[in-house]
Amino acid sequence: MKKIKDERLIAQNLQNTRIAYIVQTIGIFGILGYEFFKNGMEGMTKNPLWLVFMLTAIVYNYLNMSVSVENEKRPKKPVKSFIISFVVVTIIAVAFGVLTSITPNFNWSDGLLIGGTIFVSGIIPISYIYRLRIKQQKDMEEDE
Incomplete structure (x- = not known):
């Protein structure tokens, strides 16, 4: 597989990844919401998707920290x-x-x-x- 060098294609690839992340997060929210209404908070947190959601949120926020520090006025x-x-x-x-x-x-x-x-x-x-x-x-x- 060739490495992409065109900046427009790189930006489009990042946008596609962002959209996939949003769809994935909405899906996880939907499943965890269903678990919450069906089994309560304890049932929701026992679901393995809870761990995936929490790890994803933590990694995303740490990555955003580095961007926000570099973007300080x-x-x-x-x-x-x-x-x-x-x-x-x-x-x-x-x-x-x-x-x-x-x-x-x-x-x-x-x-x-x-x-x-x-x-x-x-x-x-x-x-x-x-x-x-x-x-x-x-x-x-x-x-x-």
Whole structure:
């Protein structure tokens, strides 16, 4: 198979891939919606399509992060934005952990588990964006 070199064909190929992704996502939403109404939230999350949908959404959002960092109008200070984001995620995780632990039928280990999960889930994208901004800053310094 030959590699496509014409930019118009490359753009058309990307557009076709985008349309296929949209159709696939709508199909997954339809199946998961049916599962939700038939078996509730637990039945929907047990479906293997739930895992496919979540992985696809995560990969798509990470790919969009790199585009959004490169498309920032003014380069942001990576360390400052990392510290601010870190503090916000920590506050949110602690709040959820405390609120979970004081909820009836839950204990401190449940609060720790939920707070820890939220913290880790928040710190991974923050670290990724920090790395992207550091890389962008180094590339700009090399270009000057």
